[in-house]
Amino acid sequence: MADAPPQLALSDVAARQLANATKTPPQMSTITPRWLTHLLPWVPVEAGIYRLNKVKDASRVTVACSRRDERDLPETFVDYDENPREYMLSAVTTIVDIHTRVSDLYSVPHDQIGEQLRLAIETIKERQESELLNNKEYGLLTNAAPGMRIKTRSGPPTPDDMDELIARVWKEPAFFLAHPLAIAAFGRECTRRGVPPATVTMFGSQFITWRGLPIFPCDKLGTEAGKTSIVLMRTGESRQGVIGLYQPGLPGQQGMGLSVRFMGISRKAIASYLVSLYCSAVVMTEDALGVLDNVEIGKYHDYQHLYSK
Template sequence: MTTYNDKSQHSLGDHAARQLANATKTVPQLSSISPRWLTQLLQWIPVEAGIYRVNQVCNTEDIQVACTQRDEATLPQTFVNYDSQPREYFLNGVSTVLDIHTRVADLYSSPHDQIKEQLRLTIETIKERQESELINNPEYGLLASVADQQRLSTLHGAPTPDDLDDLLRLVWKEPGFFLAHPHAIAAFGRECTRRGVPPPTVSLFGSQFITWRGVPLIPTNKIPVEDGKTKILLLRVGEKRQGIVGLFQPGLAGEQSPGLSVRFMGINRNAIASYLISLYCSLAVLTEDALAVLDDVEVDKYHDYPTNYR
């Protein structure tokens, strides 16, 4: 007579049982997605025909006014002159064509719609590239738009409270926020702790940010780190503050969000459906004192942190 001491042979095993179970599935996770705080903190201005002209006063020092005395009859005469060749900003396009086979969309769209997820992930990648262009574009990006007199170099290697105070000296009219790589913010935090002045925090968008003199330090991974060095920017934002503004084209065909459009291009003979995804944007610095940069900020001399969106 044969006996079985292994009770698992008389019950359904886990592996076999899973064949009848429905797994709960997530949407695709894309590790390159970041919060993109910069695009949320900028004021966005709609432009006509993709052109934004920044008019400037060119005789600032010659505008005369006076406080007259009671017996004084003569008033100064003056006028305000404008730059005859103002700078014009043109919108820059970030675009791609998404291809997906109709068979895939037809057969494999439950529980998650394949076309919807493909579009979502592609749009997220385009928006990541948008933030990189706002910082690194050689024509209009923040790093290329800093005036010479608004540039500083750190004296101590790692960013210190003194360095950020110097930036605030340059952008003293309603400074909005510092913009820095997360490693630069960590290095600044270490310096503050070493000096016994830990920076306070502030809550924005449901997240915590450290501050200096009440101005938040906003992280972005789009500022390059090369040879262990990076930069820290300080911005004033808003059109009324004569600061920095983002630009977008309104009223696009297939508009999904400001400046972003998705257009169906049709299905070819191979049953491939194509979608054109385009985002048009730019950035303008209205006055030179709205932007300053701290150069040669040391974060980690042993590693590089290249950006993926240049």
């Protein structure tokens, strides 16, 4: 057997034993920009309850143009709903467990407890955005008024469909919210018709617009059988729009409605942290939220792996 050739220099494998690898924090593909939670105005509530008072019948509030005769002045009053809806904050929670040996020995250069909590909080915030849209009690899709829901004319979202949605939410609309595949389908329809939508830079990112209104992507708008919905909303309490609710002043508060509390160490040396986020959403008047349903997004199965949770 022939002798192996002599090693002329230190090998890469051996040299790497003396080198420090640059380590990244854990990356998680399910993290999204969460534009809805960024764009909603958030209102603090006391005791986790928000009562939405409404006028019972606005058409009964009568006024008249003066004829310079005070005897012709009408008398009126504004009556209120005697059973206003009350919104209770709901909680998105989890418990993060970590062995004290792991946090003691392996927290350089990245703190193990901090990274575990960071990723758990990111996951909770992703769930929060999903609940804001899909929760059976307060979700925006659930609470859109029947008269504010329309369907596409021909399948993919067209400029005509978007215009009809704007006609529903015509009082100071703020933005569209759509699944990324719905935005792509709308872009194709605009290009096919020779009216490519304009773009705008907001928050350091590019978004397409329609009639000057930005269209923000959100993968929490569900897809079923290759179809989804597009949402248009007016926002803000002063505009009688859509708002988010949160609980201020929580013990261990880490953000709006977000709390992290240490629960102790078990006899097996497991440290536990309770992570809670309290939130809800309100559509203050029916005309603040419009929904375009039955939006076809093309060959969804070709992209399904990108949006599966």
